[in-house]
Amino acid sequence: MSLDYRKAAQGVLDNIGGASNVASAAHCATRLRLVINDNSKVNTAAIENVEGVKGCFEASGQLQIIFGTGTVNKVFDEFIAISGVEAGTKESAKEAAAQKQNPFFRAIKTLGDVFVPIIPAIVASGLLNGLLGGLSNAIPSLQNSSYYNMINLMAGAALSMLPILIAISAAKKFGGNPYLAAVIGFVMIHPNLINAWSVATMNAADIPVWHVFGLTIQQTGYQGHVIPVIIAILFMSTLEKWLHKHVPEILDLFVTPLVTVLVTGILTMTIIGPVFKVVEDWILIGARTVITLPFGIGGLLIGFFYAFTVVAGFHHMYNMIEAQMVSQNPPANIWMPVATAANVGQGAAAMAVAFKTKNEKTKSMALPASLSAFLGITEPAIFGVNIRYRKPFIAGCCGGAVGGMLASLFGIKATAYGITGLFGFLITTDFWLQYAIVMAVSFVVAFAVSYISYKDEATAQAAPVVEKTEIPAGQKTAETAEKPAKEGADGQKKKVYAPINGEAIPSAQVDDPTFASEALGKGLAIIPSEGKVYAPFDGTVEMLFDTKHAVAVTSDDGVEVLIHVGVDTVNLKGEGYTAHTATGEKVKKGQLLLEFDMDRIKKAGYQTVTPVIVTNSDEYKNVQVVKTGSVQAGDEVLTVC
């Protein structure tokens, strides 16, 4: 039923003139990306007819063949195997880094992707749970009130119906229909099945069974389970997409949903569910065994290594462990307090750096990074500060270890997951004092170790090199605000120098709505006093337009700048412009790129004002104009960070 990856790879290879015509091969999330020596040997139409290919086109010098997520990597592996082409150049390998990780990491990443969107539902439920718990401890009579009863129902709803939320989220991730996925989720926790939580208290003989396909299946539900649901939906999505492609269109509307639900439902009940329930139990028993090692050793180990797992992108898996713990009755998330210890530790270590360093830049980065760690977002502290200087990272881990051990010894149980740090108080209302002690101890230990061990001069030199390679592909997680992470990891200010002699003005003063609104990116504009455009930095000419009125240059450190000489001057079709460079050329700062005839442009009725725009502004936190007024080519006019 599934695609024959080898056949697909062979089909591609046959239509591109064989392996000898391939200069390099790589893949991204959805596409096979091939660099072809002789494009005339490529038969695009034939490639599009190969089974599994969803499209094929050439872009940025590559032949890109779309297979889709989850498929392209398998076709790529086969393609490499049968063609003997070296896998990926360095450049393309970088691009595909996320996909080239081993299957274990990809599976963990998938788990994270499924869990992140449903965190709000869990947080809502968990907070209600925590608040109700805290209030009813203070006022026991509350439990008899109708209000309590009603709100208690709400608090439990999301957690007891978790498989449905997971099914919907997984369908979105795998490209299946979320409503059909919800149906599968309903089936798995149907009220006619024995509730998974009741099973433990029942006699095995009392549980009703089905006899199908020679198997004896217990009629039990999947409350609180995760992996069986995700695998079922992965199967469902694959089947559904396959059916969409192969069922004639007039039948598609009713055949596809019917067959999808029927087949997925039966397989889930008979094979997928029972098998993966066991797999999931093993993982959870493993995690639980470690964290419940006696004398707080479990908390100590996990508290210490937690930050390492964040660096490795491993922590996506913890969502699942926590979800399982939370969906017990009563909820008992013993993982979250340990995670809090580790996060507070990293925050405190970064804070110590902020206090001790004399370098203003480090200080201005470390302080906000540490504060956000206390609120549960650790990536800025870990990647931006601690890993760079190494010792604070280890200091943070020490704080995490001591705090984790305490959390374990106290037996702190949270009622939800998805929040750590200071906000964690809201879900640990039964243990607020112990929770506060855990945070305080983690803080003090990590801060002290970091403060004593950190020294400015020894580390400042090596700083910028380390972190780029260590950011895992899974950095866009719930815990990560992407931009702070980027800023933290790559906090170097990049400079753009004036490309033209003249008067620099803010973009807003350009008499053209597109440039004035900075719709194409942030920057400034220069009213030229001389008709020459020079390179704004060392870089590469990304694109010299046919009409020569604009040139795009990318700096060696990645800033993309568009220099657009005049407004609406595309209409001049190159008249009055002389090019001194070409697309793809390497240029040095100050090198002459273009000459233009100012009088001619003015006579034709156009303005010569020249917007200088950072077209990839949204990849940066800040694009700042540092000089306006009279400028000479080569003056620093913009900083990007």
Added chain:
Amino acid sequence: MKSFTYVITDPVGIHARPAGELVNAAQACGADVTIRVGDKSASAKKLIKLMGLGIKQGTEVTVEISGENEETAAAEMEKFFKEHL
């Protein structure tokens, strides 16, 4: 993959303002959008590449949409082209 063809009516073609709008629309639709004209093509999310196609008024372009929700994305893009380009 979905695709449609369209003849550009905007007087400046796919240049500064229209190009910027197209990039925003393409980013918002969630799928991969490729603009093809003659033997050249470019991602509609890359401003520079897109402007580099030099698409003028009266040029026929092919718009190719692929990705997870390509059906709705294709409809959105077609609407966008009719209204803005």
